[in-house]
Amino acid sequence: MLAEPILEVDRLSVRLGRTEVLRDVSFTVGPGELLSLLGPNGSGKTTLLRTIAGFETATSGTVRLGGRDVAGVPVHRRSIGLLVQDPVLFPHRTVLENIAYAPLLQRRPEPEVRELAGRLAELLSLAALLDRVPGELSGGQQQRVALARALAARPQLVLLDEPFASIDPEIRADLYAEFRAALRASGTAAIHVTHDREEGLFLGDRTALLFGGRLDPPGRPEAVFARPRSRRAARFLGYNLLPGPDGPFAVLPEDLRFDAPREGGVPATVRASGPSGRGYLAILSTDRGVRVALRSATPLLPGTEGGLTWETALELPPDDAADAPAEPKNREAVGTP
Amino acid sequence: MTRRGRAAELVAAAGIAAFLLAFVLAPTAALFRHGLSGPSGAAALAQALTSAGGARAFSASLEQGGLSAALAGLLGYPAGVFVGRYRWRGRTVARSALLLPFLLPGLVMVLGVLDLVGPSGLLGGPLPSLRWYASGIPGIVAVNLLYNVPIVVVLTAAGCEASSSDxxxxVASLGGGPGRVFRESWGLPSAIGAGCGALLTFVLSALSFAPPILLCGERCATVEVRVYELSAIAGEPALAAALALVLVLVFAGPTLLYVLLARRLRAVRGRRFRPRAPDWARPTTWLWAGSFAAVGLAESALLGAVLLRSLSSPGGGSFGAPWRLLVSASTAARIGNPVGSAIANTLLFAALAAAVTVVLGIGSAFLTSRRPAVGAPLALALFVPVLISPVVLAQALGTFWGPWLGAGYSLAVLIVLSQALLAAPFALQSLELPLAGIPAGATEAATALGAGPWTAFVDGALPRIRRGVETAVLFAFALGMGEFTATYFFANPTPAVRTLPVEIYLLVPARLFPEAEAAAALLLVLSLAVFAAITALGGRDAR
Incomplete structure (x- = not known):
């Protein structure tokens, strides 16, 4: 990253009551960059956003926005936009009034506010809805208004806290695209947190995984997915973890093959199978009781015994040594683990 | 809807309606008819409205209620903001502890004020200028304020929690400063909460009974006192009934407004609210915290003074002498009833009142969960006893049911009913929130498995409101223990049914102050035990 970062988080720790929710979290966000933070529920994603916004106080570490340490700076002076799962629109104001809320608070001239609101409405397909009130909008439309309203404040950084979690799946992909386009067009940097790995990997220019309050270093989404840094990262990203002689290794459900009757490989039994997309998803258990997911072109009959083999597997470092990414390892059927 | 379902609803609705009709509506209607229908009915009404005593009583009620409500609002609002909006160590316990003064009779607060700033009080002794607050209107307002300000604090906190943190x-992330955030987000709900508290303070203070009599005398007597005097002392039941009718008409407005605001407050609860860490860099945070500290300190000092004085009276005497005096035969002879009997009555009547309250509560909850259109108005009707005030309720019950029951211990039935009816509206509030949180599918799952409506309610909904039911029982029990006005109406002429609050009231005019302090301390200890149980339940909920 060549340009000066918009946000620098350095060794940030946050304690809520007796629980240390974040520990030594460090990362940066560049101008116009969209960083996706992925993690399971309770991993500290929301606390991280709330601390950057100023709603929570850091126990130690610094948050610098636009080069300035914002410790002690109240929320309304941080120039941060915030979107949460609930769009929290003002129900008694029209879409236009919602979008114009922050510019009017900033005492910008009315023609400029109208022009800005119109431009954002156009960008987020809201132009025909400007006179409506939030109660007349769908969930997706309300979330678009919330983003337009946040961008109208011209923030340095927008924080997106699972904003698509309550949106119907069939329009979610459209919203991903619209949000990304709007953020790009406005040149605003953003941090997006989610527990949905598809969403996180799709949206982020860079992606990082957060577990138990500790953040893995961010990287390109493809790299984060292809080279998980720990067992729990691999598990979270959808890999199967199989025990091997030198420790566990990770195999994607697409890379597993099941042969019945067994001609080698790891003995396994089909527990359940059902359609998934164009093929089938099967759940199997190995002779050592390890649960494994497998994608296949044909359905598998529950109770069938056979052998599992694979072409590509990743050797994984232990969870407490999460500083090195997994090593690719090509192997044919790893005998008896 | 199955036939069994309809039958169960009908039984619950008819039961509650019949109870209210028999013990509230019919007796009250009969009382008012009695006040208006006699040969002197119209004259009695006119006299109630125009007589010097009636007018003075209304004036005293409005003055005491207005001053108490204004001061309770001014002090309670900022303290409530600190409790409602911020998270700090001990917040849950402090919040429960705030209810303690409300569970005690106002009499204990009177003794506390005298013990603290009275002529021989802990502070009033060395600082004579403080004695101004121990008598007359200042003393009455001080008692009303300290009795009611915790309610303003708790309701303001509930209002803050009804706002949406999101x-x-x-608003803050869009650049709105603290003033804008207040206007857009938590200002209105917190004001509604404080308004509820101030209205309740107004009604309870305007209709208070013991503080005006004990701290000021006849010239400060409220309408409630005047109704009692006309009915029980002057032998003017028609005039008392007429004055009671005027009382109800005058105070119906504020009481109904309180009920409506309280319902609105509950209607907006359940939004996403998160208490925040106090921002000590802002002066307003110090204002909120300082107000809360002032309330806590004043309440603790008051109750502490009662406990202290119960151990050693100012006139000397050995340690624990007040307690020995309280249980002595001479005290029993002076007030006509041994203290052991009063304690037994207090606990028995309160337990029975709590049982009646919980039956009403579960019936009302069952109905509200299945038929809100029927259950909600019936729950609202349970507020009528508060609207008509304790003395009028007692007078109505006594006039209507007294001839059937006769004198003696059978009057205990009316005491239990009065306590239950006066406690129910407040105790049942602890049921409403968990009731609102019951998912629609909770009883449907049991119904789908073949359970009848009552079984589905017991298995699907009741476990989810069990903590609320337990809290309601304890709350009703504590309120019953502390109920004074209605109980005094029946128990004053009948020593066998006297309770601890009644004994305290009789001990003070008899100038048996050490004994009154010990009795008040005993009541305080009993209430503390109930409070500890309520807090323990709250703690179990939190886990």
Whole structure:
């Protein structure tokens, strides 16, 4: 990253009551960059956003926005936009009034506010809805208004806290695209947190995984997915973890093959199978009781015994040594683990 | 809807309606008819409205109620903001502890004020200028304020918690400063909460009984006192009934407004609210915290003074002498009833009142969960006893049911009913929130498995409101223990049914102050035990 970062988080720790929710979290966000933070529920994603916004106080570490340490700076002076799962629109104001809320608070001239609101409405397909009130909008439309309203404040950084979690799946992909386009067009940097790995990997220019309050270093989404840094990262990203002689290794459900009757490989039994997309998803258990997911072109009959083999597997470092990414390892059927 | 379902609803609705009709509506209607229908009915009404005593009583009620409500609002609002909006160590316990003064009779607060700033009080002794607050209107207002300000604090806190943290944070992130955040987010709900508290303070203070008599005398007597005097002392039941009718008409407005605001407050609860860490860099945070500290300190000092004085009276005497005096035969002879009997009556009547309250509560909850259109108005009707005030309720019950029951211990039935009816509206509030949180599918799952409506309610809904039911029982029990006005109406002429609050009231005019202090301390200890149980239940909920 060549340009000066918009946000620098350095060794940030946050304690809520007796629980240390974040520990030594460090990362940066560049101008116009969209960083996706992925993690399971309770991993500290929301606390991280709330601390950057100023709603929570850091126990130690610094948050610098636009080069300035914002410790002690109240929320309304941080120039941060915030979107949460609930769009929290003002129900008694029209879409236009919602979008114009922050510019009017900033005492910008009315023609400029109208022009800005119109431009954002156009960008987020809201132009025909400007006179409506939030109660007349769908969930997706309300979330678009919330983003337009946040961008109208011209923030340095927008924080997106699972904003698509309550949106119907069939329009979610459209919203991903619209949000990304709007953020790009406005040149605003953003941090997006989610527990949905598809969403996180799709949206982020860079992606990082957060577990138990500790953040893995961010990287390109493809790299984060292809080279998980720990067992729990691999598990979270959808890999199967199989025990091997030198420790566990990770195999994607697409890379597993099941042969019945067994001609080698790891003995396994089909527990359940059902359609998934164009093929089938099967759940199997190995002779050592390890649960494994497998994608296949044909359905598998529950109770069938056979052998599992694979072409590509990743050797994984232990969870407490999460500083090195997994090593690719090509192997044919790893005998008896 | 199955036939069994309809039958169960009908039984619950008819049961509650019949109870209210028999013990509230019919007796009250009969009382008012009695006040208006006699040969002197119209004259009695006119006299109630125009007589010097009636007018003075209304004036005293409005003055005491207005001053108490204004001061309770001014002090309670900022303290409530600190409790409602911020998270700090001990917040849950402090919040429960605030209810303690409300569970005690106003008499204990009277003794506390005298013990603290009275002529021989802990502070009033060395600082004579403080004695101004121990008598007359200042003393009455001080008692009313300290009795009611915790309710303003608790309701303001509930109002703050009815606001949406997401909205507040959104406004702040859009550049809205603290003033804008207040206007857009938590200002209105917190004001509604404080308004509820101030209205309740107004009604309870305007209709208070013991503080005006004990701290000021006849010239400060409220309408409630005047109704009692006309009915029980002057032998003017028609005039008392007429004055009671005027009382109900005058105070119906504020009481109904309180009920409506309280319902609105509950209607907006359940939004996403998160208490925040106090921002000590802002002066307003110090204002909120300082107000809360002032309330806590004043309440603790008051109750502490009662406990202290119960151990050693100012006139000397050995340690624990007040307690020995309280249980002595001479005290029993002076007030006509041994203290052991009063304690037994207090606990028995309160337990029975709590049982009646919980039956009403579960019936009302069952109905509200299945038929809100029927259950909600019936729950609202349970507020009528508060509207008509304790003395009028007692007078109505006594006039209507007294001839059937006769004198003696059978009057205990009416005491239990009065305590239950006066406690129910407040105790049942602890049921409403968990009731609102029951998912629609909770009883449907049991119904789908073949359970009848009552079984589905017991298995699907009741476990989810069990903590609320337990809290309601304890709350009703504590309120019953502390109920004084209605109980005094029946128990004053009948020593066998006297309770601890009644004994305290009789001990003070008899100038048996050490004994009164010991009795008040005993009541305080009993209430503390109930409070500890309520707090323990709250702690179990939190886990």
């Amino acid at each position: 909205l507040e944070e959104t």
